[in-house]
Amino acid sequence: MTSKIKTWLGMAFGAALLPLHAPVAAQAAWPDKPITLVVPYSAGGPTDVVARMLAIPMGKSLGQTVIVENTVGAGGTIAPARVARAAPNGYTILIHHMGMATAPALYKKLSFDPLKDFEYIGQVLDVPMTLLSRKDFPANNFQELLTYVKANKDKVSLANAGIGAVSQLCGLLFANQIGVNLTTVPYKGAGPALNDLMGGQVDLLCDQTTQTAPVIKDGTRVKVFGVTTPTRLASMPSIPTLDEQGLKGFDVKVWHGVYAPKGTPPDVTAKLNVALRAALQDDAVKARIAELSSEIVPMDKVTPESLRTLLTSETAKWGKVIKASGVQAE
Template identity: 55%
Template sequence: MRFRSIILAAALLAGLGPAAAQDYPTRPITMVVPFSAGGPTDTVARLVAQSMSRTLGQQVLVENVGGAGGTIGAARVAKASPDGYTILLHHIGQATSATLYRRLPYNALTDFAPVGLVTDVPMAIVARKDFPARDLAELVAYVKANPDKVTLANAGVGAASHLCGMLFMQALGTPLTTVPYKGTGPAMNDLVGSQVDMLCDQTTNTTGQIKGGAVKAYAVTTATRVPSLPDLPTTREAGLPGVQVAVWHGIYAPKGTPDAVTGKLSDALKVALKDDLVKQRFGELGTEPVAEDRATPKALGDFLAAEIERWRPLITAAGVYAD
């Protein structure tokens, strides 16, 4: 009798019964964004959450839990009840954290139940508006000739801008003075104010500054040109094919979340990615929704594993780690 009571209590606590999964959701869902409000990932999350709320019939509320390169928010979701009411929207940092952090409080690959990919955000190489180089070829030449004079900003160790900067320096074979900030906002502010020379950041953060003439743009880090910046060449076109990176975003639930629940979340995500408003706003930010077959648990799980292996050698070779 005691054994049966323990089993029943565990099932009730976990909320994993078929009926619970079938009725899901019956209350609001918290979507944790492991970065500050107003940043590129927060913008993506709020657009998707608004549409998913309509499909699921319950509010998907975005909560910003920043700090430690996104690991604090991710850890919170990893430890949450696997009932589908606490989920995570994270970017490429979910893959790089597996190598970057020596004492990561979770396993990025096994402590989450993937829901689906959301979007691939291109990055743009930009500089202060009065930087002397006119195009990427001149930029490369100037950087190689003046490595001690050029400062390269990033949004912090492990941030997408940091990874892009490492790829850029690796492609040139030229180390630069890097200036880490606590987020993309401060880094961009100092670039606009000519306090630093260069930055490689997401188009969600750079497009407005480029179009407004606040910074000088040289290339996007994707294989094809970005529709919102059609005159900006790709790194491949401009002679740096090795600098290819996009900031992808994915949604996760805690490990152990029932397949029926992650399936409902994935279905709602697919609807959101077809939403005209979401597509319009994504386009204005220089990105677009992923194809429907990538907004699935399997697609995200496979992609995350591949990305962890892709970035491991670069991070290890650079000797860049965070505590």
């Protein structure tokens, strides 16, 4: 065999091996560009606050920038629809709260299936809620609030962050439990709703402590009437629960999870899970979440399996509540 033939065969053999090795090298390099973390609600809202807390430490863990993108509208359903249609490569991911579980019952036509169109990365944190009013609202405690609302139900406005938002569900449960129908005022996000409450344009709002804790602690811009969980908040122990003030069994808290498009490779979702876990154990993140009266879930819940189980059970639970209430969006 001549040297030229040997050289040609060697080159051909090497070229034949390239397709086998190239994908392995590319896959091992993930991520090699910024990752977009999609938020279904407006900047400054509760879910946006959580996303921005996680973005920097997750980026450090992954070695790439994590960009927060607010994709708002349709009660928080546009963002998951966008992520469900995104390329399943880990570069577009979603953070969402319990709205993923309520959407199937709230919307007749949903362009995505929360249980089938995503890979699960893990749970994030649980957030209590608080019932607030504008600072100059006539009532000064919960019993006065009940008396005033029942006597002036046609005049009292109840803000929320939009159809399907947790603030809407919390407000709906409150109104149902006290036996009145209140005028609801939907906003395009929790931030605008809270701003109008502080500005005196609306009367009441039930929203997450990631949004409300700073203004409650400020003490000059809103009144607070109770916490929506069965136990008081460690960071604000003077605020009684709605349950202990007479609304027996009232229990609403907001859970959050991170998702990727269906078909995202397992090694990529595993890296995202590692980054999420690292972010939740970051000292600055833990301090900030505690400051906002929220709780990071135990690390054994920061798993795909735990999030899948939670979403399945919560979808069944809230589906019954929503259908019984008769509330539905187009």
